[in-house]
Amino acid sequence: MNSNEILMPALSPTMEEGGIAKWLVKEGDIIKAGDLIAEIETDKAIMEFESALDCKISKLLVEEGTNNIKVNTPIVKINDNHIPLPTKNLNKENDKKNKTKKIINPQNDVHDIDLEKNETQKILTVRESIRDALAEEMRADENVFLMGEEVAEYQGAYKVSQGLLDEFGSKRVIDTPITEHGFTGLAAGAAFGGLKPVVEFMTFNFSLQAMDQIINTCAKTLYMSGGQMNCPIVLRGPNGAASQVAAQHSQDFAPWFASIPGLKVIQPFSANDAKGLLKSAIRDPNPVIFLENEILYNDKSASSEIRDELIPIGKANILIEGTDVSIISYGIGIKHSLMAIELAKDINISVELIDLRCLRPIDYNTVFESIKKTNRCITVEECFPVCSIGNHLSASIMENVFDYLDSPVINCTGKDVPMPYAKNLELAALITPEEIFEKIKKVTNLD
Amino acid sequence: MIKKNNLKSHLHLYKKMLLIRRFEEKAGQLYGMGKIGGFCHLYIGQEAVVVGVDSVKKKGDQVITSYRDHGHMLSCGMDPKGVMAELTGKKNGYSKGKGGSMHMFSKSEDFYGGHGIVAAQVPIGAGLAFANKYKKNQFVCFTYYGDGAANQGQIYEAFNMASLWKLPVVFIIENNQYAMGTSIDRASSTPKLFTRGEAFDIPGRLVDGMDVLEVSKATELAASNCRRGDGPYILEMNTYRYKGHSMSDPAKYRTREEVQNIKDKKDPIENFQKHLLNEGLDEDEFKKIDKEIKEIVSEAADFALESSEPDLTDLYKDIYLDN
Ligand SMILES: Cc1ncc(C[n+]2csc(CCOP(=O)(O)OP(=O)(O)O)c2C)c(N)n1
Numbered sequence: 088m089n090s091n092e093i094l095m096p097a098l099s100p101t102m103e104e105g106g107i108a109k110w111l112v113k114e115g116d117i118i119k120a121g122d123l124i125a126e127i128e129t130d131k132a133i134m135e136f137e138s139a140l141d142c143k144i145s146k147l148l149v150e151e152g153t154n155n156i157k158v159n160t161p162i163v164k165i166n167d168n169h170i171p172l173p174t175k176n177l178n179k180e181n182d183k184k185n186k187t188k189k190i191i192n193p194q195n196d197v198h199d200i201d202l203e204k205n206e207t208q209k210i211l212t213v214r215e216s217i218r219d220a221l222a223e224e225m226r227a228d229e230n231v232f233l234m235g236e237e238v239a240e241y242q243g244a245y246k247v248s249q250g251l252l253d254e255f256g257s258k259r260v261i262d263t264p265i266t267e268h269g270f271t272g273l274a275a276g277a278a279f280g281g282l283k284p285v286v287e288f289m290t291f292n293f294s295l296q297a298m299d300q301i302i303n304t305c306a307k308t309l310y311m312s313g314g315q316m317n318c319p320i321v322l323r324g325p326n327g328a329a330s331q332v333a334a335q336h337s338q339d340f341a342p343w344f345a346s347i348p349g350l351k352v353i354q355p356f357s358a359n360d361a362k363g364l365l366k367s368a369i370r371d372p373n374p375v376i377f378l379e380n381e382i383l384y385n386d387k388s389a390s391s392e393i394r395d396e397l398i399p400i401g402k403a404n405i406l407i408e409g410t411d412v413s414i415i416s417y418g419i420g421i422k423h424s425l426m427a428i429e430l431a432k433d434i435n436i437s438v439e440l441i442d443l444r445c446l447r448p449i450d451y452n453t454v455f456e457s458i459k460k461t462n463r464c465i466t467v468e469e470c471f472p473v474c475s476i477g478n479h480l481s482a483s484i485m486e487n488v489f490d491y492l493d494s495p496v497i498n499c500t501g502k503d504v505p506m507p508y509a510k511n512l513e514l515a516a517l518i519t520p521e522e523i524f525e526k527i528k529k530v531t532n533l534d
Numbered sequence: 535m536i537k538k539n540n541l542k543s544h545l546h547l548y549k550k551m552l553l554i555r556r557f558e559e560k561a562g563q564l565y566g567m568g569k570i571g572g573f574c575h576l577y578i579g580q581e582a583v584v585v586g587v588d589s590v591k592k593k594g595d596q597v598i599t600s601y602r603d604h605g606h607m608l609s610c611g612m613d614p615k616g617v618m619a620e621l622t623g624k625k626n627g628y629s630k631g632k633g634g635s636m637h638m639f640s641k642s643e644d645f646y647g648g649h650g651i652v653a654a655q656v657p658i659g660a661g662l663a664f665a666n667k668y669k670k671n672q673f674v675c676f677t678y679y680g681d682g683a684a685n686q687g688q689i690y691e692a693f694n695m696a697s698l699w700k701l702p703v704v705f706i707i708e709n710n711q712y713a714m715g716t717s718i719d720r721a722s723s724t725p726k727l728f729t730r731g732e733a734f735d736i737p738g739r740l741v742d743g744m745d746v747l748e749v750s751k752a753t754e755l756a757a758s759n760c761r762r763g764d765g766p767y768i769l770e771m772n773t774y775r776y777k778g779h780s781m782s783d784p785a786k787y788r789t790r791e792e793v794q795n796i797k798d799k800k801d802p803i804e805n806f807q808k809h810l811l812n813e814g815l816d817e818d819e820f821k822k823i824d825k826e827i828k829e830i831v832s833e834a835a836d837f838a839l840e841s842s843e844p845d846l847t848d849l850y851k852d853i854y855l856d857n
């Protein structure tokens with residue numbers, strides 16, 4: 088039991104490591120509970136970290152500016168023995184966790200597989216690339232504006248719109264009250280009035296409040312007006328599970344939106360796709376649902392070199408070519424698939440990985456051509472199993488390329504349960520690389 | 535309602551407020567250690583609101599609120615151990631580890647959650663009141679929401695029905711001045727949230743939500759209005775949240791001085807303690823209470839940390855009820 092240390096705290100749901108941006112105490116300082124100890128850089132922001140109890144700072148264990156310090160690593164020695172901190176035992180538990188994770192390291196530089204390294208070009212995160220796409224389109228067209236909760240002064244709840252208020256001002260980067268149904272309807276009206284709104288949902292869970300305007304107004308007005316009145320709107324924000332935010336805040340709506348004629352639906356994986364597709368979405372004269380993912384915002388596997396190209400909506404991308412199995416996936420499913428493919432390499436199975444990128448329209452042709460080559464298919468996505476994109480694809484594959492199949496298509500999805508809060512249950516509810524790997528073996532009759 | 539100079543009941547209010555404060559501080563520490571995950575919204579600073587309201591609450595009255603719910607649960611008599619165990623995602627938490635901080639419920643204490651979607655609890659609260667009226671019992675539903683939530687349309691739909699049908703619901707707006715990083719004046723066309731029932735003929739009052747006795751007095755008035763069959767009432771509690779919106783909020787939208795100023799001048803617990811000292815309670819009594827509360831909280835934390843994770847077989851349980 089080591090109660091004379093202060094450990095690197097977890098300051099956000101997704102934080103695994105942090106940096107010391109600034110020490111706010113010196114060795115020898117006597118501080119009170121609530122006094123600030125340091126500014127800590129998390130995956131989201133720089134946060135002030137305060138002491139839990141009265142104590143004396145005897146030693147600072149890491150230097151200012153140090154980054155990538157794992158949560159629960161000691162950062163300060165103190166001389167008080169009342170602060171309740173994790174026991175050795177708990178630390179061990181953490182070590183164990185880190186070790187099991189190592190088998191399939193989520194921080195794998197998987198973009199190496201996909202993209203040629205170009206030292207002169209900057210690798211961007213998905214978060215940065217979305218911001219860049221917004222900024223470029225706003226520069227290019229003064230009718231483009233961004234509205235949503237906390238997008239302006241707070242710089243975005245997930246920091247996607249960082250810096251946009253500064254550049255474009257409050258006429259074009261607009262903080263709304265918490266009234267999703269109201270501001271989505273208002274944005275649809277603005278679109279009919281000749282503007283090009285980009286609406287950020289803090290997360291897509293809150294788009295449920297606005298569902299009527301999305302489905303009944305945005306998607307249908309062009310048709311109902313006999314082609315007179317189009318709705319050029321982009322509705323974007325994080326979709327899918329984050330980390331332990333439970334049932335009301337973790338669900339993947341991709342198949343819901345994809346079932347609606349009149350909408351276009353995009354769910355990118357890589358930073359380059361996010362940028363190129365968001366630019367296309369903003370230029371598109373139709374309503375586009377642009378589904379992001381909180382976990383991918385800062386994820387190394389999704390970060391990529393930016394090629395500065397417009398990516399057409401409705402075109403899949405063959406991420407990896409292979410000969411034995413086709414994996415059809417999108418969004419965070421790609422991250423898990425990439426890890427499963429690493430495992431498959433060890434047993435010499437060659438997997439072709441297709442990133443759908445768009446769920447409406449779907450690029451059937453690329454899917455069919457791949458199956459003609461590999462004769463086996465797995466679909467991978469995070470949504471619920473009933474009425475998934477994989478279900479739909481399985482039916483289309485049967486109708487169109489049945490004769491090429493050597494075994495039934497397997498759908499890999501999240502489990503058929505509301506998302507639980509507890510970490511162990513949450514892990515069990517999500518798709519994992521191991522599960523995909525098992526399906527790879529099954530579809531190739533190696534299980 | 536609390537009787538004047540009733541020291542014993544006053545002390546009880548003090549204890550409850552202190553329990554909430556210490557519990558929340560502990561939750562903050564456990565979050566920092568990675569023992570609590572996801573979103574965690576602390577109630578520190580707002581203790582007088584829920585404790586004052588509950589001083590009027592009768593057994594059978596319902597409570598429903600948002601995700602900032604730890605205080606409401608402790609105040610309505612839920613076991614700190616079960617609440618902390620839920621925060622840490624354990625099997626013997628109130629929701630068996632499936633709900634977490636934002637989604638906790640207790641049928642036996644008439645606590646209907648714990649809701650993660652801003653303002654969604656408000657029509658539900660009106661619905662609980664509808665059931666009370668339907669069953670002709672005398673119960674009232676205390677329905678809480680924030681200043682940010684106050685702009686959601688469904689609240690006004692609920693107002694209309696509650697007034698039209700004279701439902702026994704007290705709408706309690708916890709105006710802690712901010713909705714995440716947005717101060718009330720940046721989100722509301724008028725800051726007087728208690729007047730927003732006027733169009734529906736619902737009376738409203740502004741209350742000093744940092745003063746537990748004021749809260750109690752106003753709630754008594756509102757609840758008896760409901761129990762008399764005169765329909766809904768709105769109470770706007772002027773209060774303040776000391777901590778960030780949730781654990782990951784860098785809180786750059788307000789100054790430390792602003793927060794410190796409220797802590798120094800308006801702290802609901804310190805001020806009430808001063809009041810009790812004036813009424814003749816002696817210092818030793820407070821030391822005793824302090825110790826007692828610390829013990830309850832540390833027992834709750836130990837209980838939570840020692841409890842086991844949910845069984846993996848629980849994943850598929852409680853999606854449906856068997857006939
Ligand atoms: C419908 C919906 N929109 C957005 C959110 C994200 N969100 C959670 S809390 C919050 C602020 C609410 O502020 P307020 O109502 O003042 O309550 P407080 O947090 O101050 O208690 C927001 C925007 C949500 N949970 N639900």
Ligand SMILES: [Mg+2]
Nearest residue numbers: 680681712713
């Ligand atoms: Mg508020």
